[in-house]
Amino acid sequence: MALVPFDDRDGVIWMDGKLVPWREARIHVLTHALHYGSSVFDGARVYNGKVFKQRAHTERLLTSAKILGFTIPYTAEAVDEAITATLQANGLKDGYVRPFAWRGSEVMGVSAKASTIHLAIACWSWPPYYGADARTKGIRMTWAPWARPAPHTAPTHAKASGLYMIGTINKHHAEDLGCSDALMVDWRGRIAEATSANFFMVQDGVLHTPTAECILNGITRQTVMALAEAKGIRVLEREIWPPEVQLADEVFLTGSAAEITPVGQIGAWMFTPGPITRVLTEAYEAVTRA
Ligand SMILES: Cc1ncc(COP(=O)(O)O)c(C=O)c1O
Known part of the structure; x- marks a missing residue:
């Protein structure tokens, strides 16, 4: 099966408050998260248009960021709404949704308190993780x-x-x-x-x-x-x-x-x-x- 790269797909990605065309959801190479690992994510399955345990996943995402010392600038309610909007915009009924947050590119170095915090949400269909058998x-x-x-x-x-x-x-x-x-x-x-x-x-x-x-x-x-x-x-x-x-x-x-x-x-x-x-x-x- 031909590999479809994750940066070259149809659909939309929710990024910092907006739904953007999938291929345009880009960040700079000098993003702090890429150099120092300052990013967190979550992942949930979607069954028949509904995310299983959505709020628990959203709360874990917000907590994961807190543990890494940054605050995602959205409430759990706002993240949940953004997840719903992403699923609807992509017409995904069964699959997987991935919200993730990271420190931006304002500063380079271990200390990064001045960096902005970003949030994006992508979703895709995902067959059984370990294969059909x-x-x-x-x-x-x-x-x-x-x-x-x-x-x-x-x-x-x-x-x-x-x-x-x-x-x-x-x-x-x-x-x-x-x-x-x-x-x-x-x-x-x-x-x-x-x-x-x-x-x-x-x-x-x-x-x-x-x-x-x-x-x-x-x-x-x-x-x-x-x-x-x-x-x-x-x-x-x-x-x-x-x-x-x-x-x-x-x-x-x-x-x-x-x-x-x-x-x-x-x-x-x-x-x-x-x-x-x-x-x-x-x-x-x-x-x-x-
Ligand atoms: C390292 C690790 N352990 C356990 C799990 C299972 O966690 P969950 O059931 O919340 O998906 C995951 C998947 O997210 C994981 O990445």
């Missing part, structure tokens, strides 16, 4: 060479673009090995998360997931935990060490893009998508399309 077979994963940083060395609770530098290196490593993603451990060697999705495993009917100490506490993760509890499935947030994972009955990932994706393999360990993954997938499909 992932839901039935489960994805292949490898161990990530780079760990998720400690919460006192990086703003791990922000959805900060800079953190995805590690994600991209890890994901490329996985792809080089024919895998779909890499599983990161944290700074102490405990299971953390995949490059853009949270980790769950089932053991003896109980759902286990790492504590949200240095991972992104995903909105899907929180939704799935609530759905599991509503179905009477016990949920345990705890420290998980890698050797424990080989004893899991089922493993899956969660994320707005990934939704619920079963894992069929991590390194040498094999898993089969099982009943709890299926029950939660059905429940997630029901709430996202309600």
